[in-house]
Amino acid sequence: MANWIAACAADDIDEEDVIRFDHGGRTFAIYRSPDDTFHATDGLCTHEKVHLADGLVMDDIIECPKHNGRFNYKTGEARGAPVCVNLKIYPVRREGDTILIELD
Numbered sequence: 001m002a003n004w005i006a007a008c009a010a011d012d013i014d015e016e017d018v019i020r021f022d023h024g025g026r027t028f029a030i031y032r033s034p035d036d037t038f039h040a041t042d043g044l045c046t047h048e049k050v051h052l053a054d055g056l057v058m059d060d061i062i063e064c065p066k067h068n069g070r071f072n073y074k075t076g077e078a079r080g081a082p083v084c085v086n087l088k089i090y091p092v093r094r095e096g097d098t099i100l101i102e103l104d
C-alpha cells in the first residue's frame with residue numbers, strides 16, 4: 001500500500017540543492033534538480049554512512065562530502081569511486097507546495 005509522507009515544502013530546497021529529511025528513525029535526502037524536478041534517496045552514502053545532504057549537487061549528481069564519491073540521485077546509480085553500491089531511491093510527487101515521498 002502506498003505510504004506517502006510529506007517531507008518538506010518546495011521552497012525549502014533551492015534549485016540544484018539537497019536537504020536532509022528524517023522520518024521514523026530513518027534519514028533521507030531530498031533533491032531539487034536544475035530543471036526543477038524533485039527526487040529522494042536514502043540519506044546516507046553507501047560507502048561510509050555520511051549524510052549526503054551535506055554534499056554538493058551538480059546537475060544530476062550528488063557528490064558525497066567525505067570522499068567525493070558520486071551518485072546519480074535520479075537513478076541511484078553509483079557514478080564515481082570510492083562508491084560502488086547504488087543508492088536506494090524513492091518515488092516523489094509534488095502536491096501544490098508540498099513535496100511527498102513514498103516510503104516502503
Ligand code: FES
Nearest residue numbers: 045047064067069
Ligand atoms: S563516505 Fe561517501 S564517498 Fe566515502
